[in-house]
Amino acid sequence: MKSETIVVLGAGVIGLDVALALAEKGLAKYTTIIAEHLPGDTSVNYTSPWAGANFSAISSSDEKALRWDKIGYKYLLRLAAQNGTRAFVQETPSTEYWDDMPSQEKLNSMADYLKDFCIIPKTDLPEGVAFGVTFTTVTLNAPMHIGYLIEKLHLDYGIQVIRKKIPDIQSAFLSQDTQLVFNCTGNGARVLPGVQDSKCFPTRGQVVLARAGHVGRNVMRHGKDYETYIIPRPGSNGNVILGGFMQKGVSTHDTFKEQTESILSRTKALLPDLDSPMTEPLAVFAGLRPSREGGARVAMEEIALNFGKRKGTVVHNYGAGGTGFQAGYGMAIEAVQIAEGVLQSILHSSEGTRARL
């Protein structure tokens, strides 16, 4: 079937952004999304619904990460302006503090494209903070945003969606027609036969969902060994996400009372407005960021297929760690670019087939 020519494996924000980039290139009718978990599901093995999510300076300062962030930021700003309500994305004023000076490369890059970027005078910084900036960030309602993406892909673009767990990467090649598979399996990449990337590891986070309609700003503090943040959730009737934790290699989905208390006391200290009877904790969640030593992997590989004695192309796109929402669209554009040759031949050969018939 023509719709099985391209398979996107995974329906987290990474796979959905790849499907969107394909659809924007006119490839929707050749594309199928396959995933064990889809928007609306809650599972420890599905990270995307648990995210904060805001655009922040948290990503590393290597060239790739800076590039993906910049594309992602511009895309999200555009989306907030054009269709923010439907996509659950909005512009929000943001403050970020560092206890240690961040790298100059990172600051230069941020200053270059972040809207309203401003360095806070030293005299205005809280105690123990070495550096701080304000800018306009974009915040997303993570579970609602992935719901918007799947709905847009399925209803607006007509992309086929199949719920299925794939036992190994070979099986993502659904039929003889499948030429290209995008591997967007998040934490699944660590265990999936045919991929088993030992550089992958989970980074656990715990967050508190609270009602705090009086809080309209995003605030983050990057500590030496802690991350504290407040993120308003668009389209949620005044809910905010309070965090957080970054526990490398920890993979439990359980939540802990002492971590909740730590989050509440740190966020109240960071934003005293929160310390009010109007703040009402609603729920506590934990999620596992799909992290990878050396950063995310966006790369193409040819694999020999067990059936049909031919080769298939896999484009890997996993290991987004704590930045899948902010950098996902940038990673998707690049994943699709890498496969440009194969995609062109899919477009041309399908026209050729039709001509021959």
Ligand SMILES: Cc1cc2nc3c(=O)[nH]c(=O)nc-3n(C[C@H](O)[C@H](O)[C@H](O)COP(=O)(O)OP(=O)(O)OC[C@H]3O[C@@H](n4cnc5c(N)ncnc54)[C@H](O)[C@@H]3O)c2cc1C
């Ligand atoms: C507490 C917390 C806060 C965060 N805050 C932010 C934030 O503010 N900003 C930000 O940018 N990011 C944030 N993140 C990170 C962000 O959530 C992740 O980077 C992102 O969700 C990763 O998406 P993914 O698509 O790679 O993985 P996932 O969402 O886990 O999706 C993986 C998909 O692959 C499928 N899959 C895997 N294996 C198989 C298989 N064998 N067969 C079929 N399907 C399979 C799964 O079913 C699923 O559909 C946060 C994360 C956490 C935990």
Ligand SMILES: *[C@@H]1O[C@H](CO)[C@@H](O)[C@H](O)[C@H]1NC(C)=O
């Ligand atoms: C999550 O994935 C791991 C690794 O594949 C698996 O052992 C575990 O059973 C899964 N948990 C759930 C709740 O699906």
Ligand SMILES: *[C@@H]1O[C@H](CO)[C@@H](O)[C@H](O)[C@H]1NC(C)=O
């Ligand atoms: C803000 O975003 C960063 C990375 O995108 C993430 O790691 C962090 O947890 C987020 N902060 C909040 C408050 O969600």
Ligand SMILES: *[C@@H]1O[C@H](CO)[C@@H](O)[C@H](O)[C@H]1NC(C)=O
């Ligand atoms: C915004 O959403 C509307 C309604 O869902 C849709 O028709 C329109 O194409 C969207 N606009 C953009 C720019 O995505």
Ligand SMILES: *[C@@H]1O[C@H](CO)[C@@H](O)[C@H](O)[C@H]1NC(C)=O
């Ligand atoms: C997909 O990526 C994961 C790592 O994330 C890897 O282990 C797996 O082998 C890949 N799957 C395929 C089919 O290449």
